[in-house]
Amino acid sequence: MSKPLRKVVFPVAGLGTRFLPATKVVAKEMLPVLDRPLIQYAVDEAVDAGADTLVFVTNRYKHAIADYFDKAYELEAKLQEKGKSDLLAMVQGTLPKHVRAIFVTQPEALGLGHAVLCAKPVVGDEPFGVILPDDLIWNAGRGALGQMAELSQAQGGAGVIAVEEVPHDETDKYGIVAATPVDERSAAIHHMVEKPKPADAPSNLAVVGRYVLPGRIFELLERTTPGAGGEIQLTDAIEALLKEQGKVLAYRFHGTRFDCGNKAGLVRATMHMAMQDPKLAAVVREFVATH
Ligand code: UTP
Numbered sequence: 056m057s058k059p060l061r062k063v064v065f066p067v068a069g070l071g072t073r074f075l076p077a078t079k080v081v082a083k084e085m086l087p088v089l090d091r092p093l094i095q096y097a098v099d100e101a102v103d104a105g106a107d108t109l110v111f112v113t114n115r116y117k118h119a120i121a122d123y124f125d126k127a128y129e130l131e132a133k134l135q136e137k138g139k140s141d142l143l144a145m146v147q148g149t150l151p152k153h154v155r156a157i158f159v160t161q162p163e164a165l166g167l168g169h170a171v172l173c174a175k176p177v178v179g180d181e182p183f184g185v186i187l188p189d190d191l192i193w194n195a196g197r198g199a200l201g202q203m204a205e206l207s208q209a210q211g212g213a214g215v216i217a218v219e220e221v222p223h224d225e226t227d228k229y230g231i232v233a234a235t236p237v238d239e240r241s242a243a244i245h246h247m248v249e250k251p252k253p254a255d256a257p258s259n260l261a262v263v264g265r266y267v268l269p270g271r272i273f274e275l276l277e278r279t280t281p282g283a284g285g286e287i288q289l290t291d292a293i294e295a296l297l298k299e300q301g302k303v304l305a306y307r308f309h310g311t312r313f314d315c316g317n318k319a320g321l322v323r324a325t326m327h328m329a330m331q332d333p334k335l336a337a338v339v340r341e342f343v344a345t346h
Pocket of ligand 1: 066067068069070071072073074083112161163164165166167169170187188189316
């Protein structure tokens with residue numbers, strides 16, 4: 056068994072152009088699904104996976120994320136004074152007491168791989184998780200990252216990448232893996248292709264926003280030259296890891312993924328969460344029946 060996962064990196068320094076104009080001032084990760092911002096769902100999943108150190112890779116426009124997890128003295132005092140203990144617990148519970156949040160900046164949006172590399176001084180040489188908060192993964196039981204951390208640990212610290220089957224005509228929107236099944240949920244990756252045309256895609260297993268990686272990935276990222284789109288691609292460093300270690304696993308997680316990086320996904324996630332609440336479910340049903 057290798058070391059348990061304690062640290063999770065949230066690369067949140069992207070520009071979020073698909074949600075302009077809102078993202079001129081509101082970080083994409085602060086967009087709410089019902090009453091909770093996307094980043095809260097991601098943090099809850101990291102804590103569920105056993106993390107006690109959360110590393111947010113932000114940029115100079117994203118103060119709201121740090122503010123959100125900070126203590127809100129005035130608000131908390133007012134809620135206390137008014138006896139609103141439920142709301143007070145909710146406000147104080149954005150980050151559990153045993154968990155610390157560390158913020159590092161990515162000075163320029165040079166790609167996901169570069170954003171992850173910015174977390175190197177905090178993570179060091181140990182296994183860590185990566186969560187892209189705009190991929191919201193909902194599961195009634197253990198969260199997706201927790202499932203992956205367990206698999207990685209049982210496999211001697213092997214890298215584990217979350218994958219999902221996507222329609223064949225959508226392979227050009229994703230990183231696609233070629234892999235040999237190991238069991239019902241996991242497969243050994245041979246190689247990964249960034250956004251292949253459907254005719255060239257080796258499968259329809261697409262990489263989605265969860266990774267468990269060894270600390271070694273940082274050195275490999277340092278050696279990675281800019282790839283597709285002039286950005287430093289995490290996929291390229293994972294390919295190098297695969298060559299070096301001979302094993303990186305693709306894992307089909309239990310749960311439902313909502314791609315909240317686009318409007319349709321955010322609407323779906325909102326409807327899905329609303330349907331979990333009987334009162335809101337009635338509102339959704341009534342709305343759909345009358346429109
Ligand atoms: P996306 O490809 O979704 O880009 O990044 P984006 O900028 O967030 O959104 P659009 O496409 O312009 O609407 C995937 C993840 O990688 C992070 C993003 O914050 C997001 O979580 N990222 C991307 C960085 O942190 N830095 C980068 O340089 C690029």
